[in-house]
Amino acid sequence: MEKKIPYKIYLEENEIPKQWYNVRADMKNKPAPLLNPATLQPLTVEDLNPIFCEELNKMELDNDTRYFDIPTEVLDFYKMYRPSPLVRAYFLEKALDTPAKIYYKFEGNNTSGSHKLNSAIAQAYYAKKQGLKGITTETGAGQWGTALSMACAYFGLDCKVFMVKCSYEQKPFRREVMRTFGANVTPSPSNTTAVGRKILEEHPGTTGSLGCAISEAVEAAVTKEGYRYVLGSVLNQVLIHQSIIGQEVQTALKKYDIKPDILIACTGGGSNLGGFAAPFMGEMLRGEADYKIIAVEPASCPSFTKGKFAYDFCDTGRICPLAKMYTLGSQFIPSANHAGGLRFHGMSTILSQLYHDGLFECRAVEQNDVFKAAVTFARAEGTLPAPESSHAIKVAIDEALKCKESGEAKTIVFNLSGTGYFDLVAYEKYNSGVLTDEIPSDETIAGYLSQLPKLDL
Amino acid sequence: MEKKIPYKIYLEENEIPKQWYNVRADMKNKPAPLLNPATLQPLTVEDLNPIFCEELNKMELDNDTRYFDIPTEVLDFYKMYRPSPLVRAYFLEKALDTPAKIYYKFEGNNTSGSHKLNSAIAQAYYAKKQGLKGITTETGAGQWGTALSMACAYFGLDCKVFMVKCSYEQKPFRREVMRTFGANVTPSPSNTTAVGRKILEEHPGTTGSLGCAISEAVEAAVTKEGYRYVLGSVLNQVLIHQSIIGQEVQTALKKYDIKPDILIACTGGGSNLGGFAAPFMGEMLRGEADYKIIAVEPASCPSFTKGKFAYDFCDTGRICPLAKMYTLGSQFIPSANHAGGLRFHGMSTILSQLYHDGLFECRAVEQNDVFKAAVTFARAEGTLPAPESSHAIKVAIDEALKCKESGEAKTIVFNLSGTGYFDLVAYEKYNSGVLTDEIPSDETIAGYLSQLPKLDL
Numbered sequence: 004m005e006k007k008i009p010y011k012i013y014l015e016e017n018e019i020p021k022q023w024y025n026v027r028a029d030m031k032n033k034p035a036p037l038l039n040p041a042t043l044q045p046l047t048v049e050d051l052n053p054i055f056c057e058e059l060n061k062m063e064l065d066n067d068t069r070y071f072d073i074p075t076e077v078l079d080f081y082k083m084y085r086p087s088p089l090v091r092a093y094f095l096e097k098a099l100d101t102p103a104k105i106y107y108k109f110e111g112n113n114t115s116g117s118h119k120l121n122s123a124i125a126q127a128y129y130a131k132k133q134g135l136k137g138i139t140t141e142t143g144a145g146q147w148g149t150a151l152s153m154a155c156a157y158f159g160l161d162c163k164v165f166m167v168k169c170s171y172e173q174k175p176f177r178r179e180v181m182r183t184f185g186a187n188v189t190p191s192p193s194n195t196t197a198v199g200r201k202i203l204e205e206h207p208g209t210t211g212s213l214g215c216a217i218s219e220a221v222e223a224a225v226t227k228e229g230y231r232y233v234l235g236s237v238l239n240q241v242l243i244h245q246s247i248i249g250q251e252v253q254t255a256l257k258k259y260d261i262k263p264d265i266l267i268a269c270t271g272g273g274s275n276l277g278g279f280a281a282p283f284m285g286e287m288l289r290g291e292a293d294y295k296i297i298a299v300e301p302a303s304c305p306s307f308t309k310g311k312f313a314y315d316f317c318d319t320g321r322i323c324p325l326a327k328m329y330t331l332g333s334q335f336i337p338s339a340n341h342a343g344g345l346r347f348h349g350m351s352t353i354l355s356q357l358y359h360d361g362l363f364e365c366r367a368v369e370q371n372d373v374f375k376a377a378v379t380f381a382r383a384e385g386t387l388p389a390p391e392s393s394h395a396i397k398v399a400i401d402e403a404l405k406c407k408e409s410g411e412a413k414t415i416v417f418n419l420s421g422t423g424y425f426d427l428v429a430y431e432k433y434n435s436g437v438l439t440d441e442i443p444s445d446e447t448i449a450g451y452l453s454q455l456p457k458l459d460l
Numbered sequence: 461m462e463k464k465i466p467y468k469i470y471l472e473e474n475e476i477p478k479q480w481y482n483v484r485a486d487m488k489n490k491p492a493p494l495l496n497p498a499t500l501q502p503l504t505v506e507d508l509n510p511i512f513c514e515e516l517n518k519m520e521l522d523n524d525t526r527y528f529d530i531p532t533e534v535l536d537f538y539k540m541y542r543p544s545p546l547v548r549a550y551f552l553e554k555a556l557d558t559p560a561k562i563y564y565k566f567e568g569n570n571t572s573g574s575h576k577l578n579s580a581i582a583q584a585y586y587a588k589k590q591g592l593k594g595i596t597t598e599t600g601a602g603q604w605g606t607a608l609s610m611a612c613a614y615f616g617l618d619c620k621v622f623m624v625k626c627s628y629e630q631k632p633f634r635r636e637v638m639r640t641f642g643a644n645v646t647p648s649p650s651n652t653t654a655v656g657r658k659i660l661e662e663h664p665g666t667t668g669s670l671g672c673a674i675s676e677a678v679e680a681a682v683t684k685e686g687y688r689y690v691l692g693s694v695l696n697q698v699l700i701h702q703s704i705i706g707q708e709v710q711t712a713l714k715k716y717d718i719k720p721d722i723l724i725a726c727t728g729g730g731s732n733l734g735g736f737a738a739p740f741m742g743e744m745l746r747g748e749a750d751y752k753i754i755a756v757e758p759a760s761c762p763s764f765t766k767g768k769f770a771y772d773f774c775d776t777g778r779i780c781p782l783a784k785m786y787t788l789g790s791q792f793i794p795s796a797n798h799a800g801g802l803r804f805h806g807m808s809t810i811l812s813q814l815y816h817d818g819l820f821e822c823r824a825v826e827q828n829d830v831f832k833a834a835v836t837f838a839r840a841e842g843t844l845p846a847p848e849s850s851h852a853i854k855v856a857i858d859e860a861l862k863c864k865e866s867g868e869a870k871t872i873v874f875n876l877s878g879t880g881y882f883d884l885v886a887y888e889k890y891n892s893g894v895l896t897d898e899i900p901s902d903e904t905i906a907g908y909l910s911q912l913p914k915l916d917l
Binding site for chain 1: 466467468470472473537539540541551569570571573610613614632633636637639640641642835838839841842843844879881882884887888891
């Protein structure tokens, strides 16, 4: 007999997980190591320490520790906006007239507007603990920069954000949230770094790119006493911090004896998919349960569905380490899809290995279909979703409609990783019928893949 | 012995109040009736029915019924975003180093971004129940229009919003949220109404005003079969619907044996102050408890602190009913304060009577002080507040700092009625040090007050 499920399942404060989960401990096939681009040798903590925070580097390279204690200071901050609710989408089910039972974890209930805060506060904490003065980062769409500025305000750290110039100009609201939280926001490329000045000289009038902003943020960190660089996705440490999402989902489901059949999350660099799904993948790896897990990526940047599992550079400038991952080639520049958080040519090495091992499937979806699903969801459930999260919504709706056809009452759980309050330019285009999408042809992708570094390992 | 108070007190779904509270039932001195501007006779339900929904008109004029059952359909919708949390502001207390215990009710956790949804869904429900096709309204800053578009999407009602033209152009994001929820948004003045065409003829190039948008919305309602007009503040019915806020606060406080000393809310037309505080004022009127209740208004529009308690028109165009209220005169146009929701020359008749009878005090605060408090709050508590709500924050901080001086551990509760995600133009001005405020002199106000209608009642 199923318990009566409320619209929103809120856990108690003391049900916030006390540990982060590291899925690598349960993986038989560990992700391939990051390689130093100069020596092609696996990176060591010592290699990483000049750039990143020390404690985080240990986490980054630790394939064995299953659980890391969450520091009290981070747990205190989590209490500000966690536990986040697991919502039963009764209204969406009704709108779709489906026998499926749909749930979503809502990570957008904080001023950063997304799940990014879960890792930002952890990274800021370890920077503070190391005695640093500040941290630097880059931001495109702005969620990560906002989250980091909130975290730095909390710990009294200086926060330097290099924001891709076109976003800086087109998204003044994001910029102002960061400034309100005390961050120093610089449009990139800028005159404040050597690499920025070089780029400006070579490409006067450029509106910047994420690759360029990364280079500036790294330079700003390594050339200034007491600073380090931080990153909001792709890295193993980020997946560890984000595991709080999936663990909370597990606790909430258990509380109401709910057994999920299908788990869905969008994926760009992997922080969202990894955070939401890795704890469930752990159950699968340990042989305790079986789920159908679906990753969703934009058709305009189809790393999993059209990419190659190979060593590649993580950045366009080819200065960052090499990672073995599903990649479209480091020179691949996706079209201007409005899901800015999903526009990365590669993928988390952990998720790449798990995908390679068949732990989950992936679907690539087109931008207009995504916004159609977003509007259906908003009108039914009353929350305006982020374009990124709407990729998961699209597939959740697809699966719910399949249930309608088959008459099956499957339980579908997806991650609503953020809200769309700062994405209304995209909604305006969709509402006005002028939203387009640009999907790379197989030939185009083959061209980029042919440029992958040829390693003799 | 005080119970351990969690950061966020969430009530259970079944603790959402089942009834709305009507404070007039507990008032010995009832608010003076609305008068028909043509006859100067008290308005009847029959007078109101051609413009507003019938059930709502009964509520509007009912001085005696203490509780109204909340319809099941409205309760279902409330479950989507209610109960809203009562948050213990531990982080703000620490930042202020105060012995005061600060709590805030957070009404911004929904896509409309404010408490407005509480009344929007009620009004949409009664319109649907009456068999209407749609409803019309005006919106300035956009919170009310957004809330109403969400409510109409839920009940499948047509929603026509007349948005003050300068807001329509300056706040395209608000407009797009409404369109995403299916509303028809028209910049006002427009060619779609006779009054709009007249204004455009007389004032070509005008960017509109709230008064003009009201006139257009009313015309659109009364001239179209199956439509009525709705309003998001000032009215008695709105205070009734919003009473769900204060009742939830009472339940949460009771659950943890918390006795508030000071209750604080901002006030423009009164929907927020009335909704939050009226249930507590009811306790005072019935002699069950005593609280210090503080209303906060902008110094640029000081209806309570500088206005007169007299009959006046509710609109600049002098076509709406006369109400006995604290007013600055219907011709008073407040300066362009960024708390758009607080820029009304008058005040709810209920709250006006209660203020006259000494149930609460009022403070007028300056815009830069408000944003200073907003930034302190955001950095400490992690939520970017609406400029309107930040008026309450400013006074809550003032009171907490008084406690620091006196060493008293008073319990302060305020209403955080909304988020500032769509108010970043204002934050940008404040962050850049160019925010100004324009406070009317006593002479200016006296000039407007001398134009109050001379009634021989």
